[in-house]
Amino acid sequence: MPLENLQLAMEMFVSRNKRNMCPRDSFSIFSLYRACIKSFDLLLNLMQPLGMSWSVAACVDTEDDRGRFRVWAKSAGAHRNPRNEMSLDHKLHEASEVKRTVMDLLDALNVALKDGKYQSLR
Secondary structure (H helix, E strand, O other), X not given: OHHHXXXXXXXXXXXXXXXXXXXXXXXXXXXXXXXXXXXXXXXXXXXXXXXXXXOHHHHHHHHHHHHHHHHHHHHHOOOOOOXXXXXXXXXXXXXXXXXXXXXXXXXXXXXXXXXXXXXXXX
């Protein structure tokens, strides 16, 4: 079953990345952004070899969504290191409630991508 293969690959990815994760990295928008990009890339890499089990439209939609996510991150500064004054982490350092909400949303997106439950919003 293709979905089982996707879930197995995502579990391997998660367990491998948990070993390499630095605890302080888990508390920034930047690190969550990077995790989402890695999960988008892995999902797309897993979708393509599965062939006909995934529609071409689903792959294209996911690639488009990854592109829109990158555009959002660049315009907001989520892709920048937290020490950079232009980073979203730095911009929100005094707005902890907003920062927590952004981080929760990024974490939810990352979990959906890792679980293979991501669906395009179209």
